[in-house]
Amino acid sequence: MEFLILCPPVATPSETPSGAFLLASGLSARGHETALLDLNLEFYWAFFESHRSADLDAALDYLMHPGGEGRRHRFDGYLPERHRGATGVLHKKLCAFSTDHPGWQLSLMDIEGPAAVHDPAGLLEALAKHDPFTPLYDACLNPVLDQERPKRVLISLAYLSQLPATLSLVHWLKRKGVTPTVGGSLASSMARTAKGLDHLASFLPPLDLGDGLGHLGGPTPEDPHLLDRLAFPRLLSKRPYITCRPILPLTLSTGCFWNRCLFCPDRDLPRYLAKAETLQAFLESAPPEVIAQRPLIHLLDSAMPPAVLRRFLPVVRNLGLPFYGFARPSHHLLKDDLLFEAAESGCRMVQLGVESGSKALLDRFNKGLVPDEAREVLRAAAQAGIRTYAYMLFGLPGETAEDWQLTLDLLAEESASIDFLNLSLFNLPRDCELWHRASEFGMEVAADRNDYPLKLYQPFTCNGVPPRVPARKFIADCIQAHPNIRPAFLRTPRAFRAAHLALMRLPQRRDP
Ligand code: SF4
Structure with missing residues (x-):
């Protein structure tokens, strides 16, 4: 070998x-x-x-x-x-x-x-x-x-x-x-x-x-990208994965088509868009016993590019395979019934980076997201029978009680369209644009201590307080306890997250 x-x-x-x-x-x-x-x-x-x-x-x-x-x-x-x-x-x-x-x-x-x-x-x-x-x-x-x-x-x-x-x-x-x-x-x-x-x-x-x-020997002009040619590999483990369906990782793109958020750790990753023929050839190379179990395709993209997603849909539809992935909840997903077509083609869950209900807060960090568009996307996905997994982010520098209230309103008012919730606290990646411009955002970035040699994130405070401290209390007291929001929070398991969520049976959503 x-x-x-x-x-x-x-x-x-x-x-x-x-x-x-x-x-x-x-x-x-x-x-x-x-x-x-x-x-x-x-x-x-x-x-x-x-x-x-x-x-x-x-x-x-x-x-x-x-x-x-x-x-x-x-x-x-x-x-x-x-x-x-x-x-x-x-x-x-x-x-x-x-x-x-x-x-x-x-x-x-x-x-x-x-x-x-x-x-x-x-x-x-x-x-x-x-x-x-x-x-x-x-x-x-x-x-x-x-x-x-x-x-x-x-x-x-x-x-x-x-x-x-x-x-x-x-x-x-x-x-x-x-x-x-x-x-x-x-x-x-x-x-x-x-x-x-x-x-x-x-x-x-x-x-x-x-x-x-x-x-x-390295990429060549004839063979520039690993993902251009994929064939189902030989797997040596005979043990089953802990899932009711095989889950196949695949990617429509690398890098992110937005690529502008100030605190993105993945900014400027090389951009690559998969070709529908490559994805089809890969799925057709899977052993018949895997395909017979209707594997669930896990799209790994930072954010599925809508145009590439559209080209991918006939491939999965013809093979009858379900899939899920992460998307930016923007108007691009609302065009030409894309979400309905995705649902018809096998989309069983969409992970949506809604992040906040406050447009001012999102604008400050160049997120390019509009909460009203996110609401529309949540509703359109739910109506199409696609499970929705909303990713929310708290503890951003300068976040106010008004920003929190707008987020709470969004979650409470759209609760019928939100199946699962990820409530996370902001960590500052080292070396992102926000890190370099920290003082513009009122952040005091802690000096490096010689505590741990490996560091993915850097602690910071605003006005002497780490924003994650009050944000954590708001999540516990107001978000998780809210009667409209609590069901989605309880429905979201702590382990086996995304793939098993796409395989949950929920009323009003398509069968997994
Ligand atoms: S949408 Fe996500 S991956 Fe894209 S730039 Fe923003 S944080 Fe990075």
Whole structure:
């Protein structure tokens, strides 16, 4: 085998990690023998199998076959209350991880060790005393290395939650005489807007910050972009993902067509628009047993470009595959019945960055969003039977009580069109435009302390107060407690977020 791609724990075990999957697809499409081993999935299953009980079995069974084994196509989809109960059982079980591995705590999306995750040296010290990952590598990775004898081993590091296991994996591989390359979105986003990439690199083997074509000698004029050619890759894990449908990551574009928000950590990412033929060829290359389960396509775009979305719709409609993705709630989505056509073609959920009900606040940060347009988009999506997942942002510099009230009014008045809610607090990415212009916005950016060597965000205050403190209180006291808004908040599970939300059964929305 030419390339073995490894996904270390910990990430939510509901779908193939997207960056690794697309890298494997791109290398496979170019004729390179490639396979992906999802060690994260194996990690969770190893834990669940060693802690089996009737309630755990029932919870896992529900999350994988909500309609009952053998009837899954007729009664597909989750009920919010049952989903909440099942994930609660999983979380309770995961508490036992701390008993097995003192000092380590595991949830369905994160792991915390005896040292902070922003401190690679501290993590290595903790791993030297007790490493919760090596039994997994001995059991799962050893046989794969023996059988497949890969020429290159690539580790995909997308989240900080994967850092402890990545450090452990690099050392484990070194003991086997293997020097991997570490790539993935964590390092590339750190290179853009965070502090500590050099520090991180000093603990890892060569870091690859490219899109993957560098492994083949780099992009060329004939082959400029990894995503131009994709073929369904070979997946080595035999374990099922914790989902009732396979979830396939795919992307219509990279970068963002708006690209102007002052606090965007992804500004100026290279722009790429996928061709409908590429997406069609990729989906047609999926094994028949995957297509037979009607996989749910997860569009990874920062914001789906409406024109490319329109070209994508006939592809999914012809194949009968559902999809969901993130969009800017602007008038572009309202043109020519785009949302209705998307629903007819398989769109089951749209994640909408509504962010605020205050146009003045949105304008201040160049968001280019109009709350009245967002309201129209929410209503149009709901009327078309598409689930809506509204992303709201609080704690922006200069946010006032009037801004909060406008947001509360929007959420309360549009509650019939909002199925799920993400209520988040603003973090200031290091090195974005707002960071450079902080004083214009009345922000006092905290001086760098030598606390943690890796930093993705930078604390700040306005008039001596971090805006997230009063914002957090407003969310708890007024937003979450509001009788119109509370149902969407309760319907939104804390774990298995977006993909499982697109698979929820809701009255007034199309079947998943
Ligand atoms: S819409 Fe999102 S991705 Fe695009 S510029 Fe704004 S914050 Fe960045």
